[in-house]
Amino acid sequence: xxxxxxxxxxxxxxxxxxxxxxxxxxxxxxxxxxxxxxxxxxxxxxxxxxxxxxxxxxxxxxxxxxxxxxxxxxxxxxxxxxxxxxxxxxxxxxxxxxxxxxxxxxxxxxxxxxxxxxxxxxxxxxxxxxxxxxxxxxxxxxxxxxxxxxxxxxxxxxxxxxxxxxxxxxxxxxxxxxxxxxxxxxxxxxxxxxxxxxxxxxxxxxxxxxxxxxxxxxxxxxxxxxxxxxxxxxxxxxxxxxxxxxxxxxxxxxxxxxxxxxxxxxxxxxxxxxxxxxxxxxxxxxxxxxxxxxxxxxxxxxxxxxxxxxxxxxxxxxxxxxxxxxxxxxxxxxxxxxxxxxxxxxxxxxxxxxxxxxxxxxxxxxxxxxxxxxxxxxxxxxxxxxxxxxxxxxxxxxxxxxxxxxxxxxxxxxxxxxxxxxxxxxxxxxxxxxxxxxxxxxxxxx
Amino acid sequence: xxxxxxxxxxxxxxxxxxxxxxxxxxxxxxxxxxxxxxxxxxxxxxxxxxxxxxxxxxxxxxxxxxxxxxxxxxxxxxxxxxxxxxxxxxxxxxxxxxxxxxxxxxxxxxxxxxxxxxxxxxxxxxxxxxxxxxxxxxxxxxxxxxxxxxxxxxxxxxxxxxxxxxxxxxxxxxxxxxxxxxxxxxxxxxxxxxxxxxxxxxxxxxxxxxxxxxxxxxxxxxxxxxxxxxxxxxxxxxxxxxxxxxxxxxxxxxxxxxxxxxxxxxxxxxxxxx
Numbered sequence: 001x002x003x004x005x006x007x008x009x010x011x012x013x014x015x016x017x018x019x020x021x022x023x024x025x026x027x028x029x030x031x032x033x034x035x036x037x038x039x040x041x042x043x044x045x046x047x048x049x050x051x052x053x054x055x056x057x058x059x060x061x062x063x064x065x066x067x068x069x070x071x072x073x074x075x076x077x078x079x080x081x082x083x084x085x086x087x088x089x090x091x092x093x094x095x096x097x098x099x100x101x102x103x104x105x106x107x108x109x110x111x112x113x114x115x116x117x118x119x120x121x122x123x124x125x126x127x128x129x130x131x132x133x134x135x136x137x138x139x140x141x142x143x144x145x146x147x148x149x150x151x152x153x154x155x156x157x158x159x160x161x162x163x164x165x166x167x168x169x170x171x172x173x174x175x176x177x178x179x180x181x182x183x184x185x186x187x188x189x190x191x192x193x194x195x196x197x198x199x200x201x202x203x204x205x206x207x208x209x210x211x212x213x214x215x216x217x218x219x220x221x222x223x224x225x226x227x228x229x230x231x232x233x234x235x236x237x238x239x240x241x242x243x244x245x246x247x248x249x250x251x252x253x254x255x256x257x258x259x260x261x262x263x264x265x266x267x268x269x270x271x272x273x274x275x276x277x278x279x280x281x282x283x284x285x286x287x288x289x290x291x292x293x294x295x296x297x298x299x300x301x302x303x304x305x306x307x308x309x310x311x312x313x314x315x316x317x318x319x320x321x322x323x324x325x326x327x328x329x330x331x332x333x334x335x336x337x338x339x340x341x342x343x344x345x346x347x348x349x350x351x352x353x354x355x356x357x358x359x360x361x362x363x364x365x366x367x368x369x370x371x372x373x374x375x376x377x378x379x380x381x382x383x384x385x386x387x388x389x390x391x392x393x394x395x396x397x398x399x400x401x402x403x404x405x406x407x408x409x410x411x412x413x414x415x416x417x418x419x420x421x422x423x424x425x426x427x428x429x430x431x432x433x434x435x436x437x438x439x440x441x442x443x444x445x446x
Numbered sequence: 447x448x449x450x451x452x453x454x455x456x457x458x459x460x461x462x463x464x465x466x467x468x469x470x471x472x473x474x475x476x477x478x479x480x481x482x483x484x485x486x487x488x489x490x491x492x493x494x495x496x497x498x499x500x501x502x503x504x505x506x507x508x509x510x511x512x513x514x515x516x517x518x519x520x521x522x523x524x525x526x527x528x529x530x531x532x533x534x535x536x537x538x539x540x541x542x543x544x545x546x547x548x549x550x551x552x553x554x555x556x557x558x559x560x561x562x563x564x565x566x567x568x569x570x571x572x573x574x575x576x577x578x579x580x581x582x583x584x585x586x587x588x589x590x591x592x593x594x595x596x597x598x599x600x601x602x603x604x605x606x607x608x609x610x611x612x613x614x615x616x617x618x619x620x621x622x623x624x625x626x627x628x629x630x631x632x633x634x635x636x637x638x639x640x641x642x643x644x645x646x647x648x649x650x651x652x653x654x655x656x657x658x659x660x661x662x663x664x665x666x667x668x669x670x671x672x673x674x675x676x677x678x679x680x681x682x683x684x685x686x687x688x689x690x691x692x693x694x695x696x697x698x699x700x701x702x703x704x705x706x707x708x709x710x711x712x713x714x715x716x717x718x719x720x
Contacts, residue, residue: 299607307609
């Protein structure tokens with residue numbers, strides 16, 4: 001799959017693979033860890049003749065972004081380099097990669113940052129993973145002013161998407177759904193006690209989640225007490241043997257079970273006894289075990305809330321449905337932010353900067369003459385006009401030459417153009433002009 | 447001034463209707479603009495309501511809570527104020543969907559049927575009367591608030607029991623918060639009603655020595671006992687969950703319907719019209 005650049009876009013290419021393009025075995029093969037990422041980027045920077053490049057690598061995606069005047073050639077080199085680093089065949093495995101150029105490549109990074117391209121729509125970890133990729137590219141020295149700006153802008157766009165829309169709202173994992181239920185019953189979890197029954201993979205995940213959400217006391221119950229001790233040490237909990245479960249039930253408000261026991265470990269009589277001892281305060285059971293760990297009739301006891309894995313699945317599906325409805329809003333944010341980035345990128349070309357700089361200083365000159373016009377005779381005004389115009393041309397002569405040369409000086413030249421824009425506040429001026437134009441457009445349309 | 451009062455009396459139900467609509471948008475659509483506008487619109491409407499009551503007091507030369515519809519308007523204002531306070535405390539505007547339409551209904555009836563020229567008995571000059579009425583209105587408003595939180599508690603409770611994760615689950619605060627608001631409002635209402643009954647008895651000893659024969663007095667005492675028992679079974683007998691919520695809902699309905707019935711069926715000295 002390959003999409004070519006639109007005319008207004010910079011020379012940028014992305015080569016990538018994700019959960020839609022390749023099976024997990026392939027994604028595992030091309031995933032990079034931090035050190036390896038740095039070595040790859042150092043090498044890519046050399047191979048691509050010092051052009052900006054950076055990478056995003058997670059368990060579900062690996063993407064390499066490169067700024068290059070000839071994106072298709074850069075893409076070929078990146079594929080060859082990937083084949084050198086990972087056990088893949090550049091030609092045979094080509095079907096597992098997608099390739100976007102220009103504006104499409106830029107948009108891809110923004111979509112990834114917003115969580116639109118994630119396996120779990122709207123997930124939030126990706127922003128940190130993009131930051132990790134950026135850090136690796138900084139260590140490798142493979143990213144310059146354009147790459148830095150693109151990554152910062154994509155991360156900002158991802159944060160905006162999460163703040164301004166509900167793309168990341170709600171629970172999309174069983175562990176998160178269990179904690180969300182606890183919040184809905186008890187509100188703040190700080191003064192609450194919870195027991196996690198089962199110290200396997202899911203139990204561990206849930207115990208960590210409960211601890212992160214500030215639960216007060218955390219008891220870990222497991223058949224194998226050593227595993228309970230190990231998990232309790234990790235999550236600052238208290239280990240308990242399975243025989244102590246009935247006592248534990250009288251001391252907690254939340255019970256989360258995740259064992260593979262063939263029959264229920266918690267029955268109605270046990271819960272009734274616990275409710276009596278707990279003065280019938282609300283009691284939440286989240287049973288993630290299959291087969292179930294809590295007898296289903298427990299749900300009929302007053303003030304007891306029992307949710308099993310099917311119930312949690314309903315919650316997760318509803319959350320995903322709501323997140324999907326937010327996608328158009330996120331796409332509008334992306335389109336806006338990509339537009340801003342491309343505007344900025346166009347501003348890095350020398351010719352428009354020279355034009356803007358001249359326009360900016362000319363406007364200042366005219367303002368000053370107008371301010372003193374009342375004290376000048378027509379002849380004096382003509383003379384002042386001629387003198388200041390000549391002075392401005394002389395002052396601008398060298399900066400104009402330097403800006404023209406900057407275009408052919410690569411990264412150093414871009415930094416020089418950026419410095420001129422900063423020094424004369426051209427970006428502020430442009431933002432001001434855009435705001436005025438927007439305001440006029442709105443006034444005209446209303 | 448009379449026309450100012452009429453104008454405000456017409457305007458208030460419209461403003462409460464618009465505010466109710468804004469709170470409906472907050473609840474059903476979680477609309478950003480509505481979330482900003484609704485609390486402000488309610489504050490402005492309540493401020494106008496205070497102006498209306500003040501103008502009416504100046505026009506009538508007395509506190510405008512002597513007739514049923516004057517009291518209904520005062521009840522709407524008290525309910526609105528109690529809601530604003532709890533919205534600030536809980537930080538969630540989603541329960542406004544229940545409270546504000548209730549305020550709108552009370553004020554609509556009050557505006558439609560209130561007669562600003564009605565004459566009342568001259569015994570209402572005593573400051574004790576003002577304290578008695580203010581405490582009673584605050585108390586009954588608090589019982590209404592308690593019943594509404596009880597209703598919301600029951601709704602969320604059954605949604606959680608039935609694994610329904612729709613708009614009720616999403617928008618309402620936690621069961622714990624609903625339960626605390628339900629109980630706090632009931633306790634506050636009981637305190638106010640105690641003051642209303644005590645002060646009312648003191649005042650009536652001077653004006654109506656046979657006050658204990660009035661059915662409304664007995665109904666107020668009945669309401670006091672209902673809520674006292676409710677708090678007793680909660681804190682002494684350890685009742686929890688929906689039972690207490692149902693108790694406060696039933697208590698409030700009983701108080702409202704018995705007061706309405708008493709107005710229709712019995713003679714009461716609580717009618718101060720000439």
